[in-house]
Amino acid sequence: MxxxxxxxxxxxxxxxxxxxxxxxAPDAVSATRAMTVLHATEPPTVYLSLAARVDGLAREDIDRELYVHRSLVKQLAMRRTLFVFPRDLLPAAWASASARVAIQEATRLARDAVRGGLAPDGAAWLAEREQEVLGLLAGGGLQTSDIRKQVPDMDAKVPTGGVNSKWGGPTPIGPRVLTWLGARGLIVRGRNGGHWRISRAEWTPMETWLGELPARPxxxxxxxxxxxxxxxxxxxxxxxxxxxxxxxxxxxxxxxxxxxxxxxxxxxxxxxxxxxxxxxxxxxxxxxxxxxxxxxxxxxxxxxxxxxxxxxxxxxxxxxxxxxxxxxxxxxxxxxxxxxxxxxxxxxxxxxxxxxxxxxxxxxxxxxxxxxxxxxxxxxxxxxxxxxxxxxxx
Incomplete structure (x- = not known):
């Protein structure tokens, strides 16, 4: 051995x-490929990780790959963590790590929708929200706050965690639904309405963002x-x-x-x-x-x-x-x-x-x-x- x-x-x-x-590396895409993916839980990490690996890289160069060429794409995946993926690796995430997260999220969301009194059938409630959100976003990308205003149930708060958990207080369910849809690869964190150190992403249909979607393995x-x-x-x-x-x-x-x-x-x-x-x-x-x-x-x-x-x-x-x-x-x-x-x-x-x-x-x-x-x-x-x-x- x-x-x-x-x-x-x-x-x-x-x-x-x-x-x-x-x-x-010579550029942002090569640097990302070298690392397989980049952590994106905090927006600055993406920029600083790339700046550490590419000489002379400007913030505008990174923005161009994220939001113009879309060769780098944010995707919730492994361990329910947000990453930046090279575009060609997205189908592998959608069919494996992201799918695993989405299944877990769907179970929790359906349970909490019932516990919060939003519907007697949590799975049916979730399916309805999916159609409402996708229909709304067909007209263009929107930030989370705008979606919550236009889809009433998305602004609801529901209890989470155990009865005696410090995390058991009412929390908004809307962002969690968007996270679930993002994990499934149906929507994506598109253009950033803030600067490089904060995230005010416009949720956008993945097909709109990428064009024709590649087949999933x-x-x-x-x-x-x-x-x-x-x-x-x-x-x-x-x-x-x-x-x-x-x-x-x-x-x-x-x-x-x-x-x-x-x-x-x-x-x-x-x-x-x-x-x-x-x-x-x-x-x-x-x-x-x-x-x-x-x-x-x-x-x-x-x-x-x-x-x-x-x-x-x-x-x-x-x-x-x-x-x-x-x-x-x-x-x-x-x-x-x-x-x-x-x-x-x-x-x-x-x-x-x-x-x-x-x-x-x-x-x-x-x-x-x-x-x-x-x-x-x-x-x-x-x-x-x-x-x-x-x-x-x-």
Whole structure:
């Protein structure tokens, strides 16, 4: 069995993820493909993840791919998370991870519609809202607030969660219906009515947004395609990594690994991982490099088992209790701290460890690059880590 050391895994990460100076991508679409997908839970992450991987990339360049060429498309998928997909990978999401989320959402929505007194038959109520929303959007894209005004039941509030849950209070059902329709690939978050740091998306029929819709593969074919691309980006990874990233069943993961003819490799620490059969050649050490990545960047969030690039002692300071990453500073394939901005928007690196002089210099250069790109704009986050919060100015 081929053995892949932690050092080699970090070397693969450097080149495959396009975050190493000298190995960055030529454009936004190439950078997204390199990562399989981009996290889009917070709007700035998309822009900052791409800026970290493409030299000289302007916000307008990213907007053009998202809203004009539509080569990059937002889609709710794995783990009920919003991602930016390369356009050609959307059918695989619709038939697998997104479909799984949609089924789960439909069950909850139907239950809560009944509990909220909206209808005795929750499934029928949901089907009616689907037709109303799709009919309304046939006239053009609308923001959530506009849809709620024009479809009365979409403005209703229903109880959610358990009886004794702190999340059990009344919440609007309309946004959840739109999320469900989006997961099914029927509608899409289209043009943004806000700026790059906030989301005021106009919901638009997917067919209107993309034109003729591509055919959807079978569920097994879809999962296999997602796993194939994940392995190219993140391999070697463990079965646990893949199952977590996909938000799928172990059975689905095993079928997908078999379908792509993945080969098992041994890892440091005694574990085993997977690589594509045509991707088992040893990767050379790339030399020293530094990078600054945003909250929820796909590199930081690519694996469940993160020990080869993250000191376990740093997790409470750089991740929240749910495993969501704040900003991160990287040196030679390891997370060594985070970055913050001062009141003027200048980026400053906060190290968790004592670093050698060349690491400090390289990270300082990346901080200057990111400061210039941000050009005085301040980026806030709901996922600020403990370390980020402790460094905020009073």
């Amino acid at each position: 081929r053995h892949v050391t932690d050092e080699e895994r970090r070397a693969r990460l450097a080149a495959r993820h396009r975050i190493m100076p000298g190995a960055r 079978s569920e097994d074919e879809a999962y296999a395609e997602l796993v194939r691309r994940w392995l190219h980006t993140f391999g070697p990874g463990t079965t646990r990594d893949i199952q977590w990233w996909l938000g799928a069943t172990l059975t689905a993961v095993r079928r997908a690994l078999a379908a792509v003819d993945a080969v098992e490799v041994s890892l440091d620490g005694g574990g085993t991982g997977w690589l594509l059969a045509d991707d088992v050649d040893e990767v050379e050490e790339p030399g020293p490099w530094a990078a600054l990545l945003p909250v929820l960047d796909p590199t930081t969030m690519g694996w469940k088992e993160r020990g080869f690039y993250l000191d376990p002692a740093d997790v409470p300071y750089l991740f929240d209790s749910n495993g969501n990453a704040g900003t991160t500073a990287w040196w030679n394939g390891r997370i060594v701290g985070c970055w913050v901005q001062d009141a003027a928007g200048k980026v400053r690196v906060v190290s968790r460890h004592t670093l050698p002089a060349d690491a400090e210099a390289a990270l300082a250069a990346e901080a200057e690059r990111l400061t210039a790109w941000l050009d005085g704009e301040i980026v806030n986050s709901l996922y600020a880590s403990k370390q980020m919060k402790s460094e905020r100015l009073p």
